Amino acid sequence: MAPQNANSGTYHRKLRPRRTESNSNKMPIVYPNIDTVFAIPELLGLITNYLTPADQRILIRVCRTWNSYWVPYLYSSLKFVKYKRSRIYPKLEVYGPYVKVARIFYTTLNNIIHILDYATNIQSLDLRADLAKSRFPQIFAMVPQLRVLRISQGVYRSETHCVRISPAAALSNLEELTLEGHSRLEVRIDDIMFVIKSCRKLATLSLESISIVEELQDVNSTAEPEEDLVDMVKVDETGWESASLRSLRCRHVLLDRPDSIHDSQTHVHPCIRRLFQHAPNLTSIEFSGKSILCAVDWEYIFESRSGLQNAEFWAPAPFHPFHRGGPLDPSAAVKALGALEKSCHMLKVLNVGSIRPTTDEAFEKIIKVNHQLEKIDAKFTEFGELALKELVRILPHSLVELNLGGCLKVKSSGIAMVLENCERLRVLNLFDTDAGTINLFRGNKPWVCAKSLQKLCISIQPLNHQTVHNNIPWKWEAVAENNNTLYTEEEEKIIRDRLRCFTSLLELDLEGKAMSIGIMDDVSFAPRLRSAILNVPPRSLDGNQSLGGHYVDAQKQAVKWGQGVFPNWNVKASRSYRNGHIWRIEAIRD
Template sequence: MVLTHIYRPIPKTEPLQRRLRPRKNRHSGDDNTKIPSVYQETVFAIPELLDLITGFLARDDLRVLIRVCRTWNAFWAPYLYSDLFLCKYKKTRVYPKVRTYGHYVEALELNSTTLNNILYLLDYVPNLQSLSLHHSALSLIQLQSIIAMVPQLRGLHLSFKRILFKPQDCPLTLAASLQNLEQFSWMGIDSEIRVDDILFVLKSCLRLRSLCLSRITLVEELPELPRTMVKVEDHDWQNTSLRRLECNLVLLGPRQTKATEPEDVHPCIRRLVGLQYVQLWPLGYAHFHHAQPTPSKITDALNTIAKYCDNLKVLDVKNTFPTTDDMFKEIMERNHQLQRVCVKNTDIGDLPLQMLARLPASCTAHNLVELDLEGCIHVTSAGITPVLENCGRLQNLNIARTKAATLNLFKGNKPWACRTSLEILRIDIQPQDYQPPPRMVNWIPVSQQGPPVIPYSPEEQLLVKERLTSFTSLRALDIKGLSMEFGMLDDMSFAPHLRQVILHIPFRQPGDGSQYEPAQAKALEWGRALFPEWHVWTGANFAYSTVVCMINAKLNYHDETFVLW
């Protein structure tokens, strides 16, 4: 046997010694070192850099870092304990730590916590700015003692699992003592609240920017009215700080005052929305839901918004029906500064959208940024085309489950003004005479005959492709529809910033339930061809009475910036 490699020991000329590099710090006097040293005290003394580093750390990472040394504890303890969420106290180690790190706590959220534990925690959080009490059962005196301990609050959020006080106690007015209050939300359990109590809070808290009322019944007066109840006159005050008004599941009590006009709105809505301070809103928010959506209540709410609100920036009336075009037409006609409009699952039509896209002489440019029309079955291409051609700042558009994205939308030579600004697009490409299913129908049984699958011709597909590929600023895209074809988007290089795509392409081969496996294989083939280096999920689904190939692709698996489901 011949050895090709001979391993020989290295001769020991001198004893082996382990040589260590001399440790250098800021006190070392080595003048030959020309590269300046940066120490942790210098790096972490920059707040912007410390915030950037902390953005990549989870809460478990912060718990480890604060145990490294005292210096790191001082750096990252404020980030770890700035927001605390605590459930019912069960002899854990969280409460004792509040005694040490309580001065870092700025937001405290408690769920099903007893009064003694609430008062114990408030003793050790002198810099608290926001307090949230969920599923609490507090009496009027207990709630008053809690508010008295935190006069510096800027945010107060209360929700109750049991009401231990009477409506005559006026519990809502306790928040009027918080002079720095900016955000206030009250969720009762179908309790009665006087409109004067709400107006008294608005009158007292001059910095209040957001007011959210949920699960209450607005009444003009209570049956047994004590003399101590406050009365707020409509003409002797105004609030110019309120920016957001949200009413979720709010019912209207019986009307106690007589209507002066046949179309006079309910006094509670008129006084809450129709005061002068509403007209002075630089920003506005109107969000009305009703547990019992009768036409009269919806008409009162929308008519009041249209009559008194002239400077709305955000309009959110999703899932509100029945509605009419006349209700929305006046709102769109009076508010030319709208930035976000969400009328999802309503009966809005083309006429209000045409008024929204119309630019009056007093405005220089459209400010519309977000438009959500999903489920608006009366919207057609006649209402969407003016929006696409005139609103050059539009960034988010949702026209899924509408009649808008037919071939008529993609015809025409006028370029779309939002082609370089649109970032999120949800669209259904449907046949020419497509009729969406009625509202509240989320699926169609296999046995039910659905709309026919009518593919576009090659010339028509090219027309659709030219319009879709003109959106060069897209970051998220969701396309469905019976007329969707793979050839319409066979290359995604037109949008270099694209990060998430969801496609539902109908499987054209007729057959029975055995279509799923071929559709899954076809979706996998198309997904690999479109997104060779992305994270891709493929499969088959049943929609529009036919089998569709589903492709869901994300550039980064952990990126949750856009959620298109």
């Protein structure tokens, strides 16, 4: 109530001045228009990364504005398979211009032409068909803006046939080319060189499972009648100084036919000479799988490659049931490593897995002259203590990945130096080595990579364990296995405490003759862990040497133990015979 006036004896109400937005200090709240937010391409792209195709189909039905936002993302990638029905195929007339990536498998030429007629903005094309019957000039003329091209032989042909890739030279914007076939698919070296020279933006060339020949044989028998094979291209030897090719990948590539006249011991293969003579700017070279390269070929490949950063010449695993031995003859492996040590001093990636024979001294020399190495993959080689000491001396601040699986000369002392000095290490594979004994986990020196390591694969081995290879594919055995002494509870605690210092792990894989459930009974030390594999001997689950009784009961027992270690994870268990009778427990976090 208003105060009483003393003179009049009446009450007067005192009114407050009215506050309006003009004289108020409080600013009004303005909510942004959601359509304005979606109109920002960068922000819309980030949002779309969290949406599934099903979510995008719902959003395009909300309104016309949202339809215009998400239709380009929903139809940016097209996959068409001849024997599968596709919802997008009849909608190409409307949504074809939005297609940026097209994968077309096992279909006819008419269907390919129909798709390319409407998908006028394709940037990447993956074409799988019968290459002997494909009309590349007609196809490539419809996609002049193409940047990435992958063509592969989708139909196996028992007879030898050829493919002409020279029409790809018309793709002036091509940046990456992949040609995949099988051993009976022949490609002329002149066609390959013509594409490299004509496509001024071509940076990556991948050749997989083909045969490179100098001249085709019986080309008219495999070609279509309307194809003109008379004008076979011939590439001159000049004008290659500005070649744009930076990366060359050859997997399971053969050279010429068995009846070709070529003295491989003293002369470089003509195809190898032409290919690498006209690629002066290569920074990445990969030769892998089945090959016929000899020592002189490897010396020529790595000669004068001072700018090479990525060198990979690896083979299938030496005990793979279908690929016995490596791709190099005994003298070629030594020559290849020697050429790397002599000419290549800027390497960042070295992958020489499964090549034999090698020496620990050869790896030591390569590391000594390459001070920028970040990734080393030397599995199933003679990589040993000498190379590890040089690695710790030269690469403590640059090494990121180290794969030494199957290296029998790797011991606990060398790996301990790596863990104590290589601060940037992210990936470490020590499977089937003698580096997982208690000697590795003892000591008071901190492991500087403990808070940065993201993937660890290690075999927990008894102190007197020694791994050897036998002649059975994919199997290993231990010397004096019956004399292996298991670790005590105190020693298991030492191992467990050391493993728990890896707090940044994303992937963990443990196995070995001394592995037990006491070594890894909790993974809460690594909150970011997403995947784990524990290979546990049956004795750890049931206390004896049996397989846990009936298979189903033993499997349930293994899954139950795994769920205790990985609560609320997806856990499954299976029996594995790779290292004897063990239980393989796989856990993946949702």
